[in-house]
Amino acid sequence: MTPVRIKMSKITVENVSYVYSAGTPFEVKALDDINLSIEENRITGIIGHTGSGKSTLVQMFNGLVRPDEGRILLDGADIWENPKEIGKVRFKVGLVMQYPEYQLFEETVKADIAFGPKNMGLDEDEIKNRVSECAGFVGLGQNELDKSPFDLSGGQKRRAAIAGVMAMKPEVLVLDEPAAGLDPAGRASIFDGIVKYKNSTGAAVIIVSHSMEDMAKYCDYLIVMADAKVFMTGDRDTVFSNSSQLENIGLDIPQITKVMTLLCEAGVNVSKSIYTVEDAERALLKLFGGVR
Amino acid sequence: MKGIVLGQYYPADSVIHRLDPRIKIILALIYIVCSFLCRNIFSFVLLFMSSIVLILVSRIPLKIVFRSLRAIIFIMLFTAVLNVFWTKGEPENLLVSWKFINIYTEGIYNAVFIVVRIVSMIIGSSIFMTYTTTPIQLTDGIERLLSPLKKLHVPVHEFAMMMTIALRFIPIIVEETQKIMSAQKARGADFSSGSLMKRAKALVPVLIPLFISAFRRAGDLATAMTCRCYRGGKGRTKMTVLKCRARDYVMLAVSAAFTAAVVVINIYSFGYTM
Numbered sequence: 003m004t005p006v007r008i009k010m011s012k013i014t015v016e017n018v019s020y021v022y023s024a025g026t027p028f029e030v031k032a033l034d035d036i037n038l039s040i041e042e043n044r045i046t047g048i049i050g051h052t053g054s055g056k057s058t059l060v061q062m063f064n065g066l067v068r069p070d071e072g073r074i075l076l077d078g079a080d081i082w083e084n085p086k087e088i089g090k091v092r093f094k095v096g097l098v099m100q101y102p103e104y105q106l107f108e109e110t111v112k113a114d115i116a117f118g119p120k121n122m123g124l125d126e127d128e129i130k131n132r133v134s135e136c137a138g139f140v141g142l143g144q145n146e147l148d149k150s151p152f153d154l155s156g157g158q159k160r161r162a163a164i165a166g167v168m169a170m171k172p173e174v175l176v177l178d179e180p181a182a183g184l185d186p187a188g189r190a191s192i193f194d195g196i197v198k199y200k201n202s203t204g205a206a207v208i209i210v211s212h213s214m215e216d217m218a219k220y221c222d223y224l225i226v227m228a229d230a231k232v233f234m235t236g237d238r239d240t241v242f243s244n245s246s247q248l249e250n251i252g253l254d255i256p257q258i259t260k261v262m263t264l265l266c267e268a269g270v271n272v273s274k275s276i277y278t279v280e281d282a283e284r285a286l287l288k289l290f291g292g293v294r
Numbered sequence: 295m296k297g298i299v300l301g302q303y304y305p306a307d308s309v310i311h312r313l314d315p316r317i318k319i320i321l322a323l324i325y326i327v328c329s330f331l332c333r334n335i336f337s338f339v340l341l342f343m344s345s346i347v348l349i350l351v352s353r354i355p356l357k358i359v360f361r362s363l364r365a366i367i368f369i370m371l372f373t374a375v376l377n378v379f380w381t382k383g384e385p386e387n388l389l390v391s392w393k394f395i396n397i398y399t400e401g402i403y404n405a406v407f408i409v410v411r412i413v414s415m416i417i418g419s420s421i422f423m424t425y426t427t428t429p430i431q432l433t434d435g436i437e438r439l440l441s442p443l444k445k446l447h448v449p450v451h452e453f454a455m456m457m458t459i460a461l462r463f464i465p466i467i468v469e470e471t472q473k474i475m476s477a478q479k480a481r482g483a484d485f486s487s488g489s490l491m492k493r494a495k496a497l498v499p500v501l502i503p504l505f506i507s508a509f510r511r512a513g514d515l516a517t518a519m520t521c522r523c524y525r526g527g528k529g530r531t532k533m534t535v536l537k538c539r540a541r542d543y544v545m546l547a548v549s550a551a552f553t554a555a556v557v558v559i560n561i562y563s564f565g566y567t568m
């Protein structure tokens with residue numbers, strides 16, 4: 003028997019609403035009565051059309067945006083209980099914002115990754131260990147660590163920025179579109195780094211992304227947002243089996259799932275619920291008796 | 295975001311919003327001149343009423359107008375107090391006399407007149423220029439109004455282009471600053487506590503990325519402009535050609551009549567004249 007791991011709710015979002023520029027003609031309701039729970043030791047994906055409130059929501063997890071209504075609970079305690087202590091929450095909930103490469107500023111990549119841990123008041127040795135460990139997660143070598151961050155390529159900058167947040171060893175790691183605008187190899191190395199981080203720390207990881215393929219491949223649980231509300235939640239198979247509903251709110255299912263559905267409808271004996279290329283490959287090889 | 299710099303511009307659908315920006319600049323100037331022409335109680339009443347009419351016609355909520363007046367309330371009080379104490383009137387109009395302080399009726403009048411003048415000036419110019427005109431329209435209007443100076447080799451177009459770019463980039467840079475600050479806060483940067491020196495130092499992680507991205511944006515914009523063969527003002531046409539319509543001429547006529555009325559009222563002296 004495999005040991006049953008009891009999943010604990012790390013972050014709970016209770017009836018949260020948020021309005022930008024309230025009381026002006028530019029008022030936008032970004033979040034409308036959101037209820038969610040985020041669990042430890044798994045990767046939660048947030049998907050939703052552009053402007054559905056994903057970035058606003060993830061900025062609430064670490065207290066960058068304060069809800070107008072409702073509460074955010076971290077380990078059962080309201081993070082806004084004592085607003086002066088919000089800094090401590092930010093070390094526990096690490097947020098990598100959209101396009102994080104623009105936040106690099108230090109002379110060397112090494113020093114930039116160390117910025118977060120330094121603000122935590124850790125000692126030199128601990129900082130050094132963390133920098134090399136987290137650079138390892140995202141695949142940055144010693145060669146890159148000594149360079150100026152401005153001499154790196156876009157993908158390397160992105161990885162350095164992600165390592166900078168990982169180095170704080172947050173219990174919750176939140177990434178807003180971590181792989182947007184990168185090539186397939188760059189995407190894979192970032193997601194692999196995130197998985198490595200999760201496996202080594204058991205943290206709750208939250209990823210926002212527009213790529214259904216990446217979400218299908220890496221996420222254990224999905225949250226679908228539409229028009230400032232939570233539209234659907236569930237594990238990958240549950241969410242992607244509702245393809246028509248997803249299409250209604252401007253989202254899609256992974257391309258490979260479409261291919262497999264068409265094959266299935268054409269009479270080929272494969273399952274419709276296949277979401278990654280690897281699974282499709284396996285199913286097709288099995289069907290045709292090949293091995294690899 | 296739009297709320298920050300364009301916070302001055304208040305989108306609404308009114309006649310004033312639709313006026314030609316050149317006309318609005320001229321109207322604002324005329325209005326300011328009129329507020330200085332006013333000398334007696336009737337002309338000030340007329341001026342004040344016209345401000346109220348402007349607010350109503352432009353459909354700007356009173357709350358927003360008051361907000362801009364609140365910023366200058368200190369200056370208003372200061373000038374009012376100065377006028378009360380420093381105006382020397384006829385001896386028979388002396389109201390209060392205590393030690394070296396003498397307050398005359400004329401002083402009270404002056405104080406009220408000055409306050410009305412400042413309030414109307416602010417309301418008039420902000421309604422014509424800031425609340426109902428976007429900064430881009432405004433620079434376009436200024437460029438057209440100053441275009442005769444091109445004959446004297448004043449680089450009017452270049453200045454206007456610089457203004458437009460600056461205005462266009464203010465909200466972008468403000469937004470970017472907020473994003474970078476958020477990103478650094480997420481890594482534990484603290485901008486709001488500690489000594490002045492510490493806070494100034496805390497800004498380094500914000501300023502460096504900000505400058506780098508500002509230079510990058512400037513470079514990108516210059517490249518984009520070059521790619522579209524931008525080479526300054528000569529022979530350039532505009533996407534939106536400013537055109538005066540009937541309503542613009544009507545407003546000019548109304549303001550001419552208003553100026554005439556103020557001048558005429560000033561000729562007849564009703565009571566105290568400033």
Ligand SMILES: Nc1ncnc2c1ncn2[C@@H]1O[C@H](COP(=O)(O)OP(=O)(O)OP(=O)(O)O)[C@@H](O)[C@H]1O
Nearest residue numbers: 022023030032051052053054055056057058059295
């Ligand atoms: N700083 C801001 N000021 C005003 N409105 C904002 C601000 N940030 C976001 N909004 C508005 O709030 C809504 C939600 O924005 P948000 O950035 O959370 O969307 P998103 O789901 O992350 O979109 P995307 O997928 O494009 O990143 C949008 O309508 C947006 O216009």
Ligand SMILES: [Mg+2]
Nearest residue numbers: 056057100178
């Ligand atoms: Mg976003």
